[in-house]
Amino acid sequence: MEFIDFSALRAVQTLKGLARKPYSLAQQKALTAKRIHRYRGHSCGFDLLYATQRVDETTMEGLQNLAAEAELVDKFKAMKSGAVLNTISGHESENRQVLHTACRDIFSTEPLAPGATAQAKEQLGKLQSFLNDLQNGTITNSAGQHFTTIIQVGIGGSDLGPRALYYALRRYALPGRKALFIANVDPDDAAAVLGGVDLTRTLVVVVSKSGSTLETLTNEELVRQRFVAAGLEPSRHFLAVTGAGSPMDDPAKYLASFYLYDYIGGRYSVTSMVGGVLLGFVLGYDVFLDVLRGANAMDEAAEEQSLVKNLPLLMALLGIWNHNFLGYATLAVLPYSQALIRFPAHLQQCDMESNGKSITRHGNPVQWLTGPVVWGEPGTNGQHAFYQLLHQGTEIVPIEFIGFRQSQYREDSRLQGTTSQQKLVANMLAQSLALAQGKDHRNPNRKFAGNRPNSVLIGEQLTPYAMGALLALYENKIAFQGFCWNINSFDQEGVQLGKRMATQILAGLKGSARSSLDISSDNAPETSLLSVAGMK
């Protein structure tokens, strides 16, 4: 296994040549029945329709060669098997394995990383037993009542993924159970959430791998004070999810504690206890296992060499084609499913924190583009918002549509001969076509240039299994792209500088009153900025 710079790959040179004249989707007969039928991939119940990408057979061959030359699947298998891939050679770095896949490699008798999978199973066992105790009344509040609500206190990876999956799957919630989230250090976040909550029947799960996340500790303290003020004993309500040995690893303070390990990055932690405690409480243990089952299946699909059988790899390479070769700066992920409302925000983190890098695995500055800006909102809502720019703007935005043939609730109504679900999917397919083909018109303002590349990912229904598969699809896509760009997708040194400067600024604020600015002095920028911001 070799780590080669993106620009040094032969396939990259070939693709650069092909990108000079990419397939035109706006030409006559560009989208034949044959093409639409042929340009399809499939994994774990999802189809990817990519006839509406600016690729032809030669491009796809080039991308398949790129995957082979960069040994993407081998690197993925190495990751799953516990290789130390969170590292920058020759420099101080985290130097860790990357084993979130082990959290769901629990269904096989021969998992690729047996040690990590054993640890995952141990935590799952603890969770199952805890949830059983809640169910059968062994654990209750001090008045002997069942808990109905769980509040997750966490931020970033401890918030976005679990929140996205909760919204996606709350249709499957156990009767009477719900979740709330406090993430922001903004005190108004906690205040708004705690406003309408019956604390007596509430569990609070505090999630921080390091056990030292400023926002999370601040919010934990704030929520603890609320419990104390209400005459409740926090240790009967608070749960911890943290790294073994962290400052939060103090079972005396918590009703129950669950662990995660240094080989699980925050943004890849949804399928660990970070998501497990909340999702297990709300959906039930077995439904959470279904999520893991779906994720595991997609992890297996990601070991396929053939692009059309490996959707994570296929989507990774189509993304690289659009970003590095066609030069588009952003990627829009547009789910036609209201339940996926927070999924783009999760992906935004997972993708941009992983691949927003500019140093290779060897510590050299990259000479090529790495991760794009990822953004998105559910359709059809977006059609009445930013789609104007997608169709007629000067920025070209590649798009990944996501949709399902069936709704979750199956509560639908028929109007003008079709159901709402049919309208939803029809709109998604129509956008895909309209963006690709465009349309001429004598009125220049009604002209559509077309050639807006996009693909449609479609599944049967957003079940827990499908959600797990979808999550792992994107996690693995991101890993493949990172391998291809020869960067470390698993650290996040870029968040450190802002943290350090915030600490300095806070030191300047402690106990201070507002005073006027002295512009004659040689103030540090922090001091001047605090003054002009009216904070000091």
Place this chain on the structure above:
Amino acid sequence: MEFIDFSALRAVQTLKGLARKPYSLAQQKALTAKRIHRYRGHSCGFDLLYATQRVDETTMEGLQNLAAEAELVDKFKAMKSGAVLNTISGHESENRQVLHTACRDIFSTEPLAPGATAQAKEQLGKLQSFLNDLQNGTITNSAGQHFTTIIQVGIGGSDLGPRALYYALRRYALPGRKALFIANVDPDDAAAVLGGVDLTRTLVVVVSKSGSTLETLTNEELVRQRFVAAGLEPSRHFLAVTGAGSPMDDPAKYLASFYLYDYIGGRYSVTSMVGGVLLGFVLGYDVFLDVLRGANAMDEAAEEQSLVKNLPLLMALLGIWNHNFLGYATLAVLPYSQALIRFPAHLQQCDMESNGKSITRHGNPVQWLTGPVVWGEPGTNGQHAFYQLLHQGTEIVPIEFIGFRQSQYREDSRLQGTTSQQKLVANMLAQSLALAQGKDHRNPNRKFAGNRPNSVLIGEQLTPYAMGALLALYENKIAFQGFCWNINSFDQEGVQLGKRMATQILAGLKGSARSSLDISSDNAPETSLLSVAGMK
């Protein structure tokens, strides 16, 4: 008043020259106390700190000249006075006035557009009287009870703005009153929202200017069926906000009807009855008036010629500097205020639907960039998510931070010597500095190149007045940019093609069963796509 192409403006040529060597924020002593003090603008209680933009005195002079040469303020005044600015000369177009400002120009005895303001006042009077009737029990449900909940059924402009303002201001809600929203044609959206609602005490406000929006009519029908199934008479619960004479303008079907007019675009309609009915119900009429007061004040600030007194103009020009001259494709709006959680989504619509255009006001293809991709999430959450890319990625993202010195709830806790609110603002300022200055390090992975342009917009507290001002700040910023790019920011022809194709696809779906794909036939792409999507 002349409409000149962006590329033909003398100031644009000057700025192009300056952009070859923009001010370096990463150089030694780039951010002196003097600079930080000097690079400030102020309007309506908000300060803009822009020392962390890549501009110097010459750049700012160039931008001020650009504003003058393109007559931006004159065009804005003309807009407020009722000029027909929603038009493309020589081609069929909407040909309308643009008078959302008239909705709040109600406090002066000499409004600039007296006719439109009189209509706004008439609707406000109707709203006030309706809200009074609810308050004093003249209007109740059939059991004589007060209404507690309002559901807004609308999409796009009838959803995003009212939703953003509701989340921003719900801290000021009248006791016991709340709002919910149904937008997506996805039947799961309505199902999830209606799940926990007591319909007997619920008002439903259906909002569609045209009275023919597919999603909204579908959802209205679905919600009406629920009321009927619950034995409730919809006409005692449903309100309409629509254009006079639209298919929805049928007072017999509604408890009350409110109008908006063709000179108010959907994405600019929050301060009309589109936002007024919901916000008036939840917050009370007087609080809604405070929102209008703030917006009106910012509309007046937007008439100032001097950049530092006109924040909408200043932010418009800094945006153009970053986008057109420095070449950055996107803009991140990052509020350090959890209450503003949906504000970036509203701006995304307002900005991208307005300025995602490629035809000039004269109907010629633009030869310069128009609107950027706009996206964002609240800080400090984002710091634990996508900020990695902002600091160290290969895509440079200009940023507009938004923050407030005081929290809304004033429920705060002190940890390690500072309050949560202080931590929040300190983090925002730290990010602004860190992104601008960067930092060298011997470990290449801990190096920060800096020169990430950003500005900080800071106000005292997110009150209803401040929210109104903030809303109008962005609305007017967007209008200024559109004038500068010489495009029509007020139409949305780009959404039509997708709608038409969806109608065609739906026609193909009516009453159809799934069948296998015949790839030998010369199917239209719609038909093939339906087949491979498994929908037919």
